[in-house]
Amino acid sequence: xxxxxxxxxxxxxxxxxxDQRDSPFYxxxxxxxxxxxxxxxxxIFDVAHEMREMVSRIGAFDxxxxxxxxxxxxxxxTRTSASFTAAMERLGGSVIPINEVKYSSVSKGxxxxxxxxxxxxxxxxxxxxxxxxxxxxLAAQYTKKPIINAGDxxxxxxxxxxxxxxxxxxxxxxxxxxxxxLVGDLKYGRTVHSLARLLSRYEVTLNYVxxxxxxxxDKIVTEIEESGTPQAVHTDLESVIGDSDVVYVTRVQKERxxxxxxxxxxxxxxxxxxxxxxxxxxxxxxxxxxxxxxxISIDVDDDPRAAYFRQMEYGMYVRMxxxxxxxxxx
Amino acid sequence: xxxxxxxxxxxxxxxxxxDQRDSPFYxxxxxxxxxxxxxxxxxIFDVAHEMREMVSRIGAFDxxxxxxxxxxxxxxxTRTSASFTAAMERLGGSVIPINEVKYSSVSKGxxxxxxxxxxxxxxxxxxxxxxxxxxxxLAAQYTKKPIINAGDxxxxxxxxxxxxxxxxxxxxxxxxxxxxxLVGDLKYGRTVHSLARLLSRYEVTLNYVxxxxxxxxDKIVTEIEESGTPQAVHTDLESVIGDSDVVYVTRVQKERxxxxxxxxxxxxxxxxxxxxxxxxxxxxxxxxxxxxxxxISIDVDDDPRAAYFRQMEYGMYVRMxxxxxxxxxx
Amino acid sequence: xxxxxxxxxxxxxxxxxxDQRDSPFYxxxxxxxxxxxxxxxxxIFDVAHEMREMVSRIGAFDxxxxxxxxxxxxxxxTRTSASFTAAMERLGGSVIPINEVKYSSVSKGxxxxxxxxxxxxxxxxxxxxxxxxxxxxLAAQYTKKPIINAGDxxxxxxxxxxxxxxxxxxxxxxxxxxxxxLVGDLKYGRTVHSLARLLSRYEVTLNYVxxxxxxxxDKIVTEIEESGTPQAVHTDLESVIGDSDVVYVTRVQKERxxxxxxxxxxxxxxxxxxxxxxxxxxxxxxxxxxxxxxxISIDVDDDPRAAYFRQMEYGMYVRMxxxxxxxxxx
Numbered sequence: 008x009x010x011x012x013x014x015x016x017x018x019x020x021x022x023x024x025x026d027q028r029d030s031p032f033y034x035x036x037x038x039x040x041x042x043x044x045x046x047x048x049x050x051i052f053d054v055a056h057e058m059r060e061m062v063s064r065i066g067a068f069d070x071x072x073x074x075x076x077x078x079x080x081x082x083x084x085t086r087t088s089a090s091f092t093a094a095m096e097r098l099g100g101s102v103i104p105i106n107e108v109k110y111s112s113v114s115k116g117x118x119x120x121x122x123x124x125x126x127x128x129x130x131x132x133x134x135x136x137x138x139x140x141x142x143x144x145l146a147a148q149y150t151k152k153p154i155i156n157a158g159d160x161x162x163x164x165x166x167x168x169x170x171x172x173x174x175x176x177x178x179x180x181x182x183x184x185x186x187x188x189l190v191g192d193l194k195y196g197r198t199v200h201s202l203a204r205l206l207s208r209y210e211v212t213l214n215y216v217x218x219x220x221x222x223x224x225d226k227i228v229t230e231i232e233e234s235g236t237p238q239a240v241h242t243d244l245e246s247v248i249g250d251s252d253v254v255y256v257t258r259v260q261k262e263r264x265x266x267x268x269x270x271x272x273x274x275x276x277x278x279x280x281x282x283x284x285x286x287x288x289x290x291x292x293x294x295x296x297x298x299x300x301x302x303i304s305i306d307v308d309d310d311p312r313a314a315y316f317r318q319m320e321y322g323m324y325v326r327m328x329x330x331x332x333x334x335x336x337x
Numbered sequence: 338x339x340x341x342x343x344x345x346x347x348x349x350x351x352x353x354x355x356d357q358r359d360s361p362f363y364x365x366x367x368x369x370x371x372x373x374x375x376x377x378x379x380x381i382f383d384v385a386h387e388m389r390e391m392v393s394r395i396g397a398f399d400x401x402x403x404x405x406x407x408x409x410x411x412x413x414x415t416r417t418s419a420s421f422t423a424a425m426e427r428l429g430g431s432v433i434p435i436n437e438v439k440y441s442s443v444s445k446g447x448x449x450x451x452x453x454x455x456x457x458x459x460x461x462x463x464x465x466x467x468x469x470x471x472x473x474x475l476a477a478q479y480t481k482k483p484i485i486n487a488g489d490x491x492x493x494x495x496x497x498x499x500x501x502x503x504x505x506x507x508x509x510x511x512x513x514x515x516x517x518x519l520v521g522d523l524k525y526g527r528t529v530h531s532l533a534r535l536l537s538r539y540e541v542t543l544n545y546v547x548x549x550x551x552x553x554x555d556k557i558v559t560e561i562e563e564s565g566t567p568q569a570v571h572t573d574l575e576s577v578i579g580d581s582d583v584v585y586v587t588r589v590q591k592e593r594x595x596x597x598x599x600x601x602x603x604x605x606x607x608x609x610x611x612x613x614x615x616x617x618x619x620x621x622x623x624x625x626x627x628x629x630x631x632x633i634s635i636d637v638d639d640d641p642r643a644a645y646f647r648q649m650e651y652g653m654y655v656r657m658x659x660x661x662x663x664x665x666x667x
Numbered sequence: 668x669x670x671x672x673x674x675x676x677x678x679x680x681x682x683x684x685x686d687q688r689d690s691p692f693y694x695x696x697x698x699x700x701x702x703x704x705x706x707x708x709x710x711i712f713d714v715a716h717e718m719r720e721m722v723s724r725i726g727a728f729d730x731x732x733x734x735x736x737x738x739x740x741x742x743x744x745t746r747t748s749a750s751f752t753a754a755m756e757r758l759g760g761s762v763i764p765i766n767e768v769k770y771s772s773v774s775k776g777x778x779x780x781x782x783x784x785x786x787x788x789x790x791x792x793x794x795x796x797x798x799x800x801x802x803x804x805l806a807a808q809y810t811k812k813p814i815i816n817a818g819d820x821x822x823x824x825x826x827x828x829x830x831x832x833x834x835x836x837x838x839x840x841x842x843x844x845x846x847x848x849l850v851g852d853l854k855y856g857r858t859v860h861s862l863a864r865l866l867s868r869y870e871v872t873l874n875y876v877x878x879x880x881x882x883x884x885d886k887i888v889t890e891i892e893e894s895g896t897p898q899a900v901h902t903d904l905e906s907v908i909g910d911s912d913v914v915y916v917t918r919v920q921k922e923r924x925x926x927x928x929x930x931x932x933x934x935x936x937x938x939x940x941x942x943x944x945x946x947x948x949x950x951x952x953x954x955x956x957x958x959x960x961x962x963i964s965i966d967v968d969d970d971p972r973a974a975y976f977r978q979m980e981y982g983m984y985v986r987m988x989x990x991x992x993x994x995x996x997x
Contacts, residue, residue, distance in 0.1 A: 067403030073727030128980030397733030
């Protein structure tokens, strides 16, 4: 990974005037949120904010005209795939969707490195979704083109974590000083793990609200403890919602419970209703990675604090920023 | 639906000079042919005709450059999907195909309103194909972006009805005064129902030619009667083809018959052959919504009156017109 | 096929200044390598080389802006589909992917000619992949738009053969005078058959290295004999690799063998390892149509003579050239 940027710089000798080839992101892979310095994060969010402004003013522009993105999805994810496609097309670039890898040559037994090495001849940047942890890091070793992790199994989904943080920033103006309450399935949710890790780099207080059997894993609690971030465990939301600047809800999946009766017992306990929202601060953000089933009542959708659909939109800006950055154009 | 346009107008404050924001179509949903006034229809067909001229002269142009369309298909329809894609791309816009909703987050249980509200952040217009009647009207309530019905079950398929009428207009120069004969399965065919309704707004004579068990439903006959349109029922085509300006053929599907022998009896009765065409007027249009199986012999394809492949082409112009209109650019 | 060009010329009266409407390729179908004169081949490879230069200098350009390609794939082929998509998009054109014909109207029983006649209204050029031999020639009879064969069953895959030859040209600077060794499954491999035929039009020496039961078919050996091209059959690679300028490896598929033990016996015999490459010339090209399984050890990938990933890239240039040529723009 670390050599990628060097390789790319060597190959590309034809970038027009105005390119940001000195940018620390040019040619880089986006594998994990851990790769970013605090400075990197500020820069990404600044560019994402600019993207938001540009889209609001002119809808789309030709920053990445002539650039090609391969959307290489080894498992389906309509939302993430559509978000990257929209991001690339709003920047004037084009997308080659490779969404059905069961049909692709991969099903004839080709390895991920071979697929990536073949694809790199066609495109300027690769977005990879893969069911196996570490797939992006592996693939990145085999291609000179920048590769962006769009989720690799129980591993990382860095663009989700970045868009979650960007949502907090855009909705509330800052991250430092906030109390963030994570609700629902904290044991298996890759999303909340990444978000908690990322938040621990700021001055926040974290609340965890979940059924007993779905608590935040010790490994992550320990990791975050080292950062000095205050963490508190709760089983009911009512006791903390009034102090929360952000409530981040995730789905409690029935299939996590051995005994269906156990599920029924807890399922209703974390449903956000208009009644719940009456307990919340006047200025706060209610977030959800979507899709939701019934963790948040649709009666809450028109509450101005309901940020989960805007969260999708912020995701597009973050992905626009990352694409522009790794292609040396932001 | 009615509030959509207002909402959209409020949000978009960045349209460049030259946009037709005063157009009665700007920001509107296309849900049903019933929503259009006669004036609306004339306007749509005028713009579609202009699109035809433009494509004939220059192939493609940048009217919708920077605009994004989500092709949200909950059931497959290659033809309709390709037609909208071609329409959008010929206008310089881009398309996000979401063709396999079984793979999408919908299969994780997400509701249509949530999907539409998530997607609207990415795109400027949504084309929706859905197996359930009323799906577009429902979805339209949840998005501020214009939504176009590309068929919702036994409900409506307004762009098909519009392209059928546009085909008659372009092929024969007018609709008033024509005799239009609908042939085949008139009972289950959504296409012929919509077309008959739309034609009843003009000065036409309608003939229905079908097997007994596949006759035009009473409900539609009654509705059309109220418009004063003459309607006549026939069981053989030979008796009316000589008076017909338009013969619109649909497929008689074997699975409609309980007894296969009944199917065999009628299946051949409405096959259009070169012999049949000898009985037809010299200037008329033979139409079919396609795909055909054997309702029209391939020996008829090169007959200049065979309009069914041109019908596909006209469909692209109608869709170009609608996209430009709802995006305020025509 | 032969009438296609005339038909197209008649229809298109709106091409801007600078178009190469006198080009012998304008409006032509690409069905088989046999259709090309030696002069044609030189011209294609010259244009492909120019495409390579252009991509290396500026990445993408607007030669085919406003042009639409239908990627009509009746069987999956991610690699070929992605290559044509990249080729079209690097030239500024757009692509309508029709990748899942099982879902398309074809599954409702529509014939290939009807599909092609319907599609031609939407696009400027059609790329067709089909499991049945002769499908492209058939389809070409029904459309006025140029159609490009992207593989039709055991029939032809002309763009693969052209990219193989272009790879040899770009890697080694010439074809005449070379010794080309084809390795692996020479019996069932459509790729090696087409390549051998194409090579026999140059001054080359051909070696065939394969298990006994997978030898080059007599029919092809006889055909090539008529061209005067020297051909030699070998069962081990070691004896000829030192004299080979090109070693073209294909996969020996287990399912070709009735007795698995027979497969195991030969499978290892043609694996290219770094040891094998020590026996090869210092300047030569190791090729493979990909995907590979283990016919070539991944330890060979970084050998500068390993040309198989570059082969993919050359494929994009050849397809860019063909698209530009048949659309009258090169």
